[in-house]
Amino acid sequence: MRFTNDGLTFAADDSGAGGDAIVLLHGFPQDRAAWAGVAPLLAAQGLRVLVPELRGYTPDSPGKREAYTLDALTTDVLALADQAGLDRFHLAGHDWGAALAFHVAGRHPNRVRTLTAFSVPHRGAWARPGLRQLRRSAYVGLFQLPVLPELVLTPRLLRRRLRRSGLDESHAHRYAEARSRRALNWYRAMRLDSEFPRVAVPTLFAWGDGDEYVTERLARRCGEWVDGEYTFEILRGVRHWIPEMHPRRAAELVLSRCH
Template identity: 30%
Template sequence: MGIRFFAALVLVAAAAAGAARAEDTRAFSFIEANGVELAYLEEGTGPLVVLLHGYPETARGWKQVQAKLAAAGYRVVAPNMRGYAPSGFAPDEDYTVGTLGADALALIEALGESKAVVVGHDWGATAAMSAAVTDPDTVVGLVSLTIPHPMATEPSLSLFLNAPHFIYYQFPWASWMVARNDFAHIDGIVEAWAPTFDVDRRDTTAVKESLAVEGGVEGVLGYYWSISADPTPGTQRADKDTRFAMPSLVIAGADDGALDIELFEAGKDGFTGPYTYVELEGVGHFPQVEAPDDVAAALLTFLGSIEPWGDATPFPVQ
C-alpha cells in the first residue's frame, strides 16, 4: 500500500508538471500597428487591457493571467512585441523605448479602441510607461511588473552588477552566445532571475521558437542595442522626471534576481496618482508565470478601482 501511495503521488506530481507546461496551441491573429505587423492573442470582451511581455518571454507567458482577466469581463490582448516572431522585425531596426510605446498606442487604435489599461513586464513595462507618458488620455491605467519608476534606475554599478546582460549583449559575439547550445543561455537567464521558480514549471519553448526564426536573435537583442540610440522623432520615453498621474500598480517579486527590490521604494514618488505596490514573496522576475493567481488577483482589484472605460462594464470582483 505504501508503494502504491508513493507511486500515486509521483503520477499526480508528473501530471501537475505536465499541465503547467502544457503547450499553448492558441493561434495568433495579426494586425498592422505603427508600421509593423504584430501577432497577438485575444480573449474576452469588455474594456480593453493590453499585456506587454518582456525578455525572455512572449505573449504566451500571459496565458493564465489573460484567461482570468477575460473571465472577469475584460477584452485582453497580448501581442508579441516587435522583433519577437511571428511579429515583424523593425524595418529600420528601431527598437527604441519610445517606439515600443508607440507600438502599444497604435495597437490600441488598430483594435478600434480609444482607451486601455496597459500592463507591462520587464521591457513591456518600459514600453507601457512610454505609452503612458506619450498619451495619458489613452492609457487610463498603468501596470508595471518587475520594473520600478525610471527615477530609481539611473545607471549605477549595482544596477549593472544585477543585470550585466545590458553590458555583454553589446559585444559582437552576443548573438552567437544567445543562440548556442539550443539557446541554453535563455534557460540560464530564467534560472538566475527567478531562482525560486520550480524547475518543473519553467518553459522557455515559446521564446526559443521566436529566437530560432531567421533574424530572431538580432530582433530581440535589438532592444539592448537601441538603449543608447537617440529617441525616434515623435516618440517619448519615461525618465527620472516623469510623473504618472493615472492610476498605477507596480508588482515586484521579492526574490527577483535581476534587480534590487529596494529600487521599487526609491521609485514610488514617480507615481503621483492613485498608486498600489504589491510585493510577492517567493517570486522572482516573472510573476505572471511564477504566481499567475496572485498577479491576476492584484490586477482585478486594480482594474475594479478604475472608472469604467470602453463599451462594456466588467463583472464585479468576487
C-alpha cells in the same frame, strides 16, 4: 487578431468581451505566451484582453536599433489599440513590457486608464542604480554590443539561465528555442532613449523580493516617477517571472487596479 504599424504586421491574442479592455505587454526573451495563465482569468472577470507579440519577436522585425526606442515601441501599442477600436484601455506589462507600459502611460495619459507593472520599474528609476544593481545588470552591457550577444546567447545557455532565475521548464524551453534575437535591439536602443515621462495615471508596481535582476532599492525608487495614485506591492518569496509562475496573483493585482 493581426494589426499593423510602421510597415510591420503583428499578431495579438484577443479574448473576452463586453467590458473595459486591457493590453498586456511581455518582456525579454518572452513572447505573448507569458500571459497565457493570466489572460483567461482577466477575461473571466469581464475584461477584453489583448496580448500582442511585440516588435523584435515577429518575422518581419527591423534590424536597426533605431527602430526599438520606447517612442517607436509606443506607436505599436497605440496602433493595436486603434485597430481594436479602443479609445482608452488598461495597461499591464512585465519586464521590458513594464518599462514600455510606463512609457506609454507617461506619453499618453489620455489613452491609459490604469497601469500595472511587474518586476521592472520606471526607466527613470535607473538613473542612480547603486553598486548592487549595477552588478545585477552587468548582462545589459553585453546585450548592447553588436553581433556578440547573438553568438553567445545560444538556446542551451539561455534556457539554462532562465531556469536558474526561477522560470519553469516549458516556458524556458519555448523562449530559448524562439531565438527572438532581434529583440536584443531593445537593449541597444537604451542609448537612444533620453526622456522618460512621468506617469499621472493610477499605477500599481509589483516586485518579487526574490528577483535576481532588480534590487529592492531600485524597485522602491519607482514611485518617485509616478504623480498619480500609486501602490507598491512587495511579493514575498517571488522571483522575476511573475506572470508565468504566479498567474493568479498577477491577475488579482491587475484586477485590483482595474476595478
